[in-house]
Amino acid sequence: xxxxxxxxxxxxxxxxxxxxxxxxxxxxxMWDMLKYGPSGRYAGWSMADMMDINSTHGLDVEKxxxxxxxxxxxxxxxxxxxxxxxx
Numbered sequence: 645x646x647x648x649x650x651x652x653x654x655x656x657x658x659x660x661x662x663x664x665x666x667x668x669x670x671x672x673x674m675w676d677m678l679k680y681g682p683s684g685r686y687a688g689w690s691m692a693d694m695m696d697i698n699s700t701h702g703l704d705v706e707k708x709x710x711x712x713x714x715x716x717x718x719x720x721x722x723x724x725x726x727x728x729x730x731x
Contacts, residue, residue: 694705
């Protein structure tokens with residue numbers, strides 16, 4: 645094969661690898677957004693985690709998280725009411 649053709653093919657292959665790397669990085673970012681949300685926080689646990697926390701600290705993880713979530717929802721509702729009154 646002609647050396648110019650080989651150089652051209654190598655250049656195309658290199659550009660394709662760069663594009664593939666960029667796409668892979670973007671895909672990872674999207675998965676992180678889906679998994680962790682825009683804040684970067686992740687709330688999850690396994691049954692083993694729940695049992696460890698319960699045996700170590702005597703806490704019911706599901707109840708604790710439900711209470712925290714309820715408080716956050718209440719805060720958002722109250723903030724919405726306050727913002728509505730201000731306008």
